[in-house]
Amino acid sequence: VETTQQTPLLTDEEFSTWLPLIGVMIKLPAALNEQLQRDAEISHFEFWALMGLSLHENHSMRMSDLAVLTNGSLSRLSQVISRLEKRGWVRRAPDPTDGRCTLAILTGEGWQKFVDALPGHSEAARRFVFDPLTKAQGRQLRDICERVLHAIDPDLTDKPNLNPDIGRAFQRDTPC
């Protein structure tokens, strides 16, 4: 075969990265889901919804903003919030400032659910990701992920407007 190809495919080195990368993409979400399902009986998506609400003012967010935070569609979020509502962890109310918008509001039980689930999930994050990496690799990983995200969707480079306290929640007994 002549070397007639215009765009090369993947180099050996790239391919040897591609295999484990795909593995992580599939297995890490599954492992996080399993931990949450087992320890708290919620999905990873549900955990992020509770976390988003927990760490914003008044424990509430507009559905569309929460959908961005959870990396999900509005349609999916709507059905998940309905389930969380049935479990008594969230309630809905129209946004007083814009009648088109719906606010998802955390209940006291929902807040408690998040607080209870947080330590176990943080432990899983450390066990699966941060403990096996060096400090330098942890920092590298952040840069790598941000570059990949930007390549996938350049518009979302301006990160979601999170409450700055969101990160601190992971360091406290009582997150807020």
Added chain:
Amino acid sequence: VETTQQTPLLTDEEFSTWLPLIGVMIKLPAALNEQLQRDAEISHFEFWALMGLSLHENHSMRMSDLAVLTNGSLSRLSQVISRLEKRGWVRRAPDPTDGRCTLAILTGEGWQKFVDALPGHSEAARRFVFDPLTKAQGRQLRDICERVLHAIDPDLTDKPNLNPDIGRAFQRDTPC
């Protein structure tokens, strides 16, 4: 709040890595799926099934081995292979050496499908992951992913017994 906690949660630095990491975990599979769905009308999982078969001897694999390669359950694979069978890209045959096992075997059309889909998918891999990274980061990413995989499932450290040609396929016009 006193600093009474036993196991710390996540540090600021770790949390600032966690957010984009989750983003990549959700968005990269979605982006790869979309590329394949749009350009080749197959899912990422189906692509990996075709790839696994394409790059093994006789273009065939046992169902259970292919399930490991595709990071999926045997049950899921069985149903996906049924769909690929309907589309004429795979056929099944009992393993002559062990009647319990089923061999999934690529047809000529299935092979052609893989060859046609490969360049576009490789291009996507470069666009989303390798182009935005430095060479050093690409190498780092491999080590990082392998460490994470080992933390999730130490048993799978001995990598799947792939045909060594599997990587070379990404560098050729005609993969095998």
Added chain:
DNA sequence: AAAGATTGAGCCATCAATCTTC
């Protein structure tokens, strides 16, 4: 009995259509 594989039921995500408010 154990391993490999398949099937069917139930659950969840995706997509299009619909409704309300701006």
Added chain:
DNA sequence: GAAGATTGATGGCTCAATCTTT
């Protein structure tokens, strides 16, 4: 008309039997 949100239908994944071969 456009944006936010919800609903219903479809397709696919998960889990628990079930079946066959070793």
